[in-house]
Structures are given as C-alpha cells and as structure tokens.
Amino acid sequence: MRLRAYLLSLGDGAYTARTPEEDEAWRRSYRTWLGPVTAGDLPTVRVGVIDGAEGLSACAIAVVDHRAPTAYCPSGLAGWVQTVVVDPSVRGRGLGKSIMRDALTWLGESGAETVVLQTTGAGDPLYRALGFNSTGEDLLYLNMRGC
Numbered sequence: 001m002r003l004r005a006y007l008l009s010l011g012d013g014a015y016t017a018r019t020p021e022e023d024e025a026w027r028r029s030y031r032t033w034l035g036p037v038t039a040g041d042l043p044t045v046r047v048g049v050i051d052g053a054e055g056l057s058a059c060a061i062a063v064v065d066h067r068a069p070t071a072y073c074p075s076g077l078a079g080w081v082q083t084v085v086v087d088p089s090v091r092g093r094g095l096g097k098s099i100m101r102d103a104l105t106w107l108g109e110s111g112a113e114t115v116v117l118q119t120t121g122a123g124d125p126l127y128r129a130l131g132f133n134s135t136g137e138d139l140l141y142l143n144m145r146g147c
Contacts, residue, residue: 001027003059003085013120014141044110048102050095052087058095060084062103064110072114079104079112084123096126104130 008016009023017023037045044065050058061083069076081103086095107115118139119127 001030003056003087004030004083006085006088007083046103046106048099048106050099052090054087054089056087057090058084058086058099060099060103062107064107064112075111075113077111077113079107079110079115081107081115081117084117096123097130100126100130 005027007013008026010016017026034047036042037047044063046062048060048062049056052058060081063080063082065078065080067073067076067078081100084096084100084103086099104115115132116135117127117132119132
C-alpha cells in the first residue's frame with residue numbers, strides 16, 4: 001500500500017487520486033483486491049515484492065491477460081506489468097531491475113508471449129534496458145464512472 005501510494009496518491013498521472021475521497025477509495029479497494037491475490041485465488045496475477053530493512057523496498061504487479069490473438073501474440077496470452085515502484089530511499093540500487101526480472105520470469109512461465117506496460121519518464125530507461133520498445137501508439141483512457 002505504501003509503495004503504491006507513490007503512484008496513486010502522490011503521482012501526477014491521470015490515475016492519481018485528486019481528492020481525499022478518491023484516495024481512500026483506491027486504498028480500500030486495493031486492500032480488498034489484495035486478499036484473493038495473496039491467497040493465490042487469482043492465478044493470473046502476481047504481486048512481486050522485495051523486502052528491505054524498513055519494510056517493502058520494491059514491488060511490481062504482473063497480470064496475464066487473455067486477449068484476441070494477433071500476429072505478434074498468436075495465443076492471445078499477453079502480460080501486463082503495472083505498479084513498478086521502488087522506495088525513494090533505496091532507488092539506484094538495482095531493485096527496479098530485480099523486481100522487473102521477477103515479473104518477466106513469472107509472465108514467461110505463465111505463457112505470456114508479449115508484455116506491455118505504461119511508463120513514466122523516470123522508468124523509461126529501465127524498461128528500454130530490459131528490451132521494451134515503444135509501440136508508437138498513444139495510451140488513452142476513459143473513466144466509466146464519470147469522474
């Protein structure tokens with residue numbers, strides 16, 4: 001929760017909470033979502049973590065998504081990586097690369113033929129060093145709740 005808040009409570013993305021109510025809503029929903037994930041009841045989701053002296057130092061969420069087949073992904077099994085966060089106090093020590101390698105290994109073992117992620121300027125060098133390339137497409141979103 002603490003690490004994810006760097007993105008959803010303190011970040012500047014379109015997905016960042018804009019009010020205390022939105023902040024509490026994502027936290028409450030995330031706690032509920034984590035229950036079945038950590039119990040192993042959602043086998044298509046993995047939350048990888050790296051422990052540190054002060055608690056969790058890094059985390060990443062990997063999801064196997066069954067999409068319509070494409071020439072690049074004939075099985076339709078695509079990986080999605082999100083919430084890659086390293087505690088600011090331990091950044092620059094390779095933890096981002098380690099947690100990403102863990103996510104990519106799990107996705108590969110789970111059958112994903114391709115992996116996508118959304119990045120910020122700060123994360124871009126890491127992902128490119130791991131072999132990610134731009135698709136040349138823009139990422140768009142629509143909030144169906146009307147907020």
